Amino acid sequence: MERKLQQLFFALSLLALVLILVAEWQASTPSWKPYQRKFLQLEAQEEPNAVSKAAVLATPLAINQVVLPGLQRVDRCTTCHLGVEDPTMKNAPGPFHYHAGLGPHVPSKFGCTICHGGQGLATDMKDAHGNVAFWQTPLLPADYVRASCGRCHKEGDVPGVPELTEGHHLFDTEGCRGCHKLNGVGGSIGPDLTEEGANHRSPEWLERHFLAPNAVSPGSAMPNFHFTREQARALTYYMLSLTSGDMGSYYSSERLIPSPEYGRQLFVEKDCIVCHAIGGIGAKTGPDLLGVTKRHSAEWIDEQLVNPELVYPGSSMPEYDLESNARKALVAFLASATPEDAQQMLTRKGHPLTPKDAAIEAGKQDFARFGCAGCHGTELQGGLANPNAQGEQVPSLLHVSDDYTKDEVIGIIRDGRMPPLDNVKGPTPPLYMPSWKHVLSDEDINRIADFLWSKQQQKKESW
Amino acid sequence: MKLIREIWQSIVRRDPLSTDKGKSELVFLNVWLHIHPAKVKKENLRFKHSFYLGFITFFLFIILVTTGIALMCYYRPYPPQAYQDMKDLQFAVFMGPFLRNMHRWAAHGMVVCVFLHMCRVFYTGSYKKPRQFNWVVGVLLLLLTLGLSFTGYLLPWDQLAYWAITVGTNIGSYAPLIGGQLRELLLGGHSVGEAALLRFYVLHVAVLPSLVILLTIVHFWRVRKDGGLSRPVWKLKPQKQEALVTIGAPAEAVPLHVAAASTDKTYGLMEVVTGKPIFETITPEEEEDTVFSYPYAFVREAVVLMGTVTTIMMMSLFMNAPLEEMANPAVTPNPAKAPWYFLGLQELVSHSALLGGVVAPALMVLALLAIPYFDRNPSRRPGDRKWVLWVFTLFVVANIALIIVGTFFRGPGWAWVPPWVHVVARPE
Numbered sequence: 001m002e003r004k005l006q007q008l009f010f011a012l013s014l015l016a017l018v019l020i021l022v023a024e025w026q027a028s029t030p031s032w033k034p035y036q037r038k039f040l041q042l043e044a045q046e047e048p049n050a051v052s053k054a055a056v057l058a059t060p061l062a063i064n065q066v067v068l069p070g071l072q073r074v075d076r077c078t079t080c081h082l083g084v085e086d087p088t089m090k091n092a093p094g095p096f097h098y099h100a101g102l103g104p105h106v107p108s109k110f111g112c113t114i115c116h117g118g119q120g121l122a123t124d125m126k127d128a129h130g131n132v133a134f135w136q137t138p139l140l141p142a143d144y145v146r147a148s149c150g151r152c153h154k155e156g157d158v159p160g161v162p163e164l165t166e167g168h169h170l171f172d173t174e175g176c177r178g179c180h181k182l183n184g185v186g187g188s189i190g191p192d193l194t195e196e197g198a199n200h201r202s203p204e205w206l207e208r209h210f211l212a213p214n215a216v217s218p219g220s221a222m223p224n225f226h227f228t229r230e231q232a233r234a235l236t237y238y239m240l241s242l243t244s245g246d247m248g249s250y251y252s253s254e255r256l257i258p259s260p261e262y263g264r265q266l267f268v269e270k271d272c273i274v275c276h277a278i279g280g281i282g283a284k285t286g287p288d289l290l291g292v293t294k295r296h297s298a299e300w301i302d303e304q305l306v307n308p309e310l311v312y313p314g315s316s317m318p319e320y321d322l323e324s325n326a327r328k329a330l331v332a333f334l335a336s337a338t339p340e341d342a343q344q345m346l347t348r349k350g351h352p353l354t355p356k357d358a359a360i361e362a363g364k365q366d367f368a369r370f371g372c373a374g375c376h377g378t379e380l381q382g383g384l385a386n387p388n389a390q391g392e393q394v395p396s397l398l399h400v401s402d403d404y405t406k407d408e409v410i411g412i413i414r415d416g417r418m419p420p421l422d423n424v425k426g427p428t429p430p431l432y433m434p435s436w437k438h439v440l441s442d443e444d445i446n447r448i449a450d451f452l453w454s455k456q457q458q459k460k461e462s463w
Numbered sequence: 464m465k466l467i468r469e470i471w472q473s474i475v476r477r478d479p480l481s482t483d484k485g486k487s488e489l490v491f492l493n494v495w496l497h498i499h500p501a502k503v504k505k506e507n508l509r510f511k512h513s514f515y516l517g518f519i520t521f522f523l524f525i526i527l528v529t530t531g532i533a534l535m536c537y538y539r540p541y542p543p544q545a546y547q548d549m550k551d552l553q554f555a556v557f558m559g560p561f562l563r564n565m566h567r568w569a570a571h572g573m574v575v576c577v578f579l580h581m582c583r584v585f586y587t588g589s590y591k592k593p594r595q596f597n598w599v600v601g602v603l604l605l606l607l608t609l610g611l612s613f614t615g616y617l618l619p620w621d622q623l624a625y626w627a628i629t630v631g632t633n634i635g636s637y638a639p640l641i642g643g644q645l646r647e648l649l650l651g652g653h654s655v656g657e658a659a660l661l662r663f664y665v666l667h668v669a670v671l672p673s674l675v676i677l678l679t680i681v682h683f684w685r686v687r688k689d690g691g692l693s694r695p696v697w698k699l700k701p702q703k704q705e706a707l708v709t710i711g712a713p714a715e716a717v718p719l720h721v722a723a724a725s726t727d728k729t730y731g732l733m734e735v736v737t738g739k740p741i742f743e744t745i746t747p748e749e750e751e752d753t754v755f756s757y758p759y760a761f762v763r764e765a766v767v768l769m770g771t772v773t774t775i776m777m778m779s780l781f782m783n784a785p786l787e788e789m790a791n792p793a794v795t796p797n798p799a800k801a802p803w804y805f806l807g808l809q810e811l812v813s814h815s816a817l818l819g820g821v822v823a824p825a826l827m828v829l830a831l832l833a834i835p836y837f838d839r840n841p842s843r844r845p846g847d848r849k850w851v852l853w854v855f856t857l858f859v860v861a862n863i864a865l866i867i868v869g870t871f872f873r874g875p876g877w878a879w880v881p882p883w884v885h886v887v888a889r890p891e
Contacts (some may be wrong), residue, residue: 005762012769019776026780027558063555074547076554121550134622134787195793 031124035080036061039096046088063123066111075111075120077128084112115148116140136199140240144203150241151197153257167238170231175374179222179431183244186371187434189221197243206236221430223375223384258325263333266326268345275317279339281346286317293335301334302327356450363451366444375431380455389419389429401456406449413445486755496761498683500691502753503760507692515767516580521679522771523573527611528672530566538618540664541657545620546789553786564779570612572775574804577608585834585855588843589693595835597685600678602831607675609804614667616802617660625790626799628663629655634801634812637820654792696844797875806869807862813877827858 044056064078083089083096084107090098099107105115113120117137122128130138140148150164157165171177177186180193205216210232213222227235267273275285282288292301303310305327308317322330367373375384375394382396400409416435418428436445477488487501506512537556538548552559581601584590590598617628632655636646651658686692754760801809811819838851845852874880 002759002762005766006758009762009766009769012766012773015773016769016776019773019780023558023561023776023780027561072543119550121547121554123554127554136788 032063032079033061035095036082038094039082042092042096066108068109068111068114071111071114073111073113073120075107075113076123077112077118077120078107079123080125080128081112113137114151115145117148141203144237144240147197147203147237147240150238151243154241157259157261158257159259161237163234163237164241166231166234167236167241170227170235171238173368173373173378174225175368175371175376175378177369177371178374178376179371182242185439189431189434193239193242194244195242196239197241203236203240206239207232210235223431258328258332260329260332260336262326263329263331264337264341266322266330267333267337268348270320273342273345278337278342281339281342289334289337290339293331298328298331301331305330359447359450360454362444363447363449363454366440366448367451370436370440372448380452384431386419386429386431388422388426389431390422392422394431395419397452398455400452406453409452410445410449413440413448414442480757483755486757489757496756498687499756499760500687501756503691503756504694505752505754505759506695508754508759508763510763512695513692514579514583515763516576516583518764518767519771520573520576520580522768523569523576523775524675524679526569526772526775527566527573530562530569531668531672533562534566535668540618540661542620542660543789545618545660549619549621549786560783561779564782564784565775566615567784568778568782569775570615571803572771573608574612577605581605581831582855582859586845586852587693587696588848590835591693591838591841591843592835594685594689594693597682597689598835599832600682600685602828604675604678604682605831606828607671607678611667611671611675612804613802614663614671617655617663618667619786620660620790621785622787622790622794622796623785625655625792626796627802628659630799630809631801631805634805634808634820637812637816638825639817639821642821655790656792693843798873798877800869800873803866803870806873807865810865810869810873813873 040057040059044053047053047056063076064082065074065076066078067074078084080095083092084099087098087100089096090100092098111120112118116139118130118139119128119132119135119137122130126132127135146161147164149158149161150168153164171182176182176193179187179189180191181188182193184194186192209216209222210225210227211229213220213224272289273282275283277283277288277290279290280288296304300311302324304312304317305320305322307319308315309319368378376382376397377384380397382394382398384394385392386394404412412433414435414437417433419432421429440448477492478485480486480489489496490499490501491497534552537552537559539545549563552563556562584598584601613628613631616631617624632646632650635649636642638645647653649659649662650656651662800806808820808824811823813819838848840848840851842848871882872879874884
């Protein structure tokens with residue numbers, strides 16, 4: 001008995017030793033090492049002589065990582081994808097090819113997962129590509145990777161990604177905010193979309209959902225807007241780009257693309273034409289800006305825009321708080337600005353709005369921006385199906401002045417309302433009027449009412 | 464050579480182990496081993512007598528301390544770095560997964576073994592006089608073990624951790640008057656967040672382990688002072704009870720008396736107390752039943768130690784500790800479940816928050832603590848204590864059944880869903 005126990009003790013100790021060795025072997029043969037060896041062999045092939053070949057092959061294997069505090073991530077993708085920044089690897093096989101067309105978005109500054117998704121910290125393929133349980137952002141399918149541009153470039157057009165602009169435009173004009181919140185603004189009938197891009201929904205799901213909401217999530221209150229395939233794709237792109245994640249100061253300065261179009265927009269917005277002229281067209285307070293980029297360097301103009309008094313003591317030009325990319329965009333616009341541009345700007349300014357018109361215009365914009373159009377229609381025609389609500393649909397607003405006083409309408413917008421039921425015992429209608437008092441100011445609500453009444457007026461006049 | 468021998472002898476200051484004196488001295492001249500008696504009863508060494516559950520628990524604790532210290536080198540107790548450190552352990556730290564797995568499985572194992580150890584002690588009636596207080600210490604150690612496991616549960620800072628602790632601490636807040644404040648004190652706020660993570664970390668790596676070590680010392684000390692393992696029932700000689708003298712707490716109604724010269728074994732305190740100071744006196748026949756701790760007890764302990772270690776290592780090689788998405792207060796899993804050992808509680812809470820979450824567990828703990836003082840029946844023979852055995856068995860079975868129901872039979876909305884039914888989550 002005693003002998004056997006001693007033997008058992010030694011056997012168990014031996015087993016423990018073996019187990020430790022197995023664990024160590026397991027730990028020292030991770031799946032990324034073969035990739036690195038293969039890559040080194042590929043590199044060694046290029047070397048001219050045996051000595052340098054041996055030197056390349058002797059490179060110690062190591063996990064490569066890009067630490068990106070600004071993007072709150074650590075990407076270890078380059079542990080296997082070793083050739084992404086090496087143009088000579090253009091035709092390399094497997095995971096080693098060069099990533100062409102990155103422009104300024106070099107992996108050492110941006111990592112990979114911010115655009116591609118996946119699990120940056122992982123060091124084996126399955127986990128890294130993120131198709132594993134409990135990882136919410138697997139690699140985006142190639143068709144949708146460009147949607148990620150919108151995660152940083154939130155304003156202005158993104159060159160090469162018209163889908164994002166289109167999606168953003170559709171979101172603003174189709175009244176999505178009527179039901180969905182985005183960055184705190186919008187209704188509460190549908191889910192908040194602020195973090196939609198960070199959610200684990202697959203792009204395919206989103207796209208099918210836009211084409212036929214009820215086919216993908218049965219019982220959804222979302223109406224079918226009969227989007228085309230292109231529109232559904234554009235909206236999917238826009239959804240994938242939605243995240244409130246803080247991109248850090250370095251990346252947020254990259255949000256705006258310094259395109260001439262954006263510069264032109266800024267030129268109008270800041271009313272530069274009030275002081276400056278282009279080729280003689282415009283005001284004479286400041287210097288004529290035609291060919292200014294030829295007279296001065298881009299740096300000089302940049303400095304001028306940041307601090308006019310430092311460049312020209314006593315200058316009457318105000319300091320505009322412009323981001324560096326906004327300044328670059330202005331310079332880009334000035335390089336190509338013509339007197340015709342100035343003429344166009346001046347003619348647009350030609351009709352100053354009366355205060356009343358301005359209020360109605362603002363109301364119209366609010367109506368579109370806060371998504372009223374989503375249910376009530378861009379032409380106020382209503383008509384979205386709403387089972388078991390009176391008339392089975394969302395009411396038209398074209399005759400609202402016949403049934404309500406302005407104050408009543410203001411009250412309904414402010415406090416919201418459940419639609420009157422068609423059948424009292426029937427189910428609750430999916431759509432209802434949310435309360436807007438926490439989203440819209442009283443002034444906004446008054447303007448929207450003004451806008452609605454202006455439409456009634458037009459109608460009566462046309463009668 | 465002479466120097467080497469001198470150095471060796473300065474460290475090991477005992478006679479050779481071939482002699483009985485050497486064997487005794489190995490035990491009582493060694494600070495680590497002297498918690499053992501020099502000689503132990505043969506039947507106490509039998510595996511079936513105690514299943515060595517106390518030892519296994521202690522060895523698991525040692526594994527936990529060792530792996531825990533190693534894990535501390537890689538862990539920052541604030542979000543979201545805590546979660547990132549888990550991923551580092553999983554993907555970048557050499558043998559990181561193995562380390563974490565060992566800690567995880569040893570922790571679960573310790574909860575199980577402490578409970579089984581308690582059951583064993585109950586069924587053999589070993590909490591009876593004079594061992595009552597040691598039972599109380601044992602129950603406190605059970606609670607501390609649960610506390611250690613619970614505080615450790617939050618540290619990975621994933622969804623599993625976050626919601627298990629949210630649910631767990633919510634159960635605590637059902638206590639009237641102090642519940643809410645207790646929860647706030649534990650969490651350092653109204654919900655699980657940065658402050659909670661730091662507090663749980665401090666409790667997990669400093670406060671609770673220190674308490675466990677202190678109470679374990681008391682527990683072991685009392686085992687020795689109360690006469691080692693209780694003897695098997697079939698060896699009991701009830702009539703001997705009256706002859707006992709209790710050091711520190713004289714047996715009631717029996718005055719200290721001068722024992723007649725006896726061949727019985729005595730040790731210690733000869734100048735202070737007369738009489739036979741060990742509770743279960745040893746007769747010469749019984750003397751025959753004892754063996755030296757070296758090697759008989761030590762080899763068995765060593766086998767149990769290596770058995771425990773290899774089992775945990777084996778599990779760690781083949782089973783990975785779970786790690787879900789990073790904690791996200793905005794996304795509640797349905798159902799959100801507490802750690803498995805609290806799922807019985809959660810099941811009770813689902814029926815009545817106050818009764819199930821506060822009254823039942825409080826009564827349960829109080830009853831456990833009070834057992835040795837209420838069960839005044841001195842007999843340890845199963846035939847004499849049918850009633851208590853049935854009640855305790857009911858308690859054990861009910862606990863296990865509730866945990867099984869909570870773990871396997873509860874789905875979204877805490878609805879009854881058997882494990883063979885697959886529920887498809889409906890997207891919102």
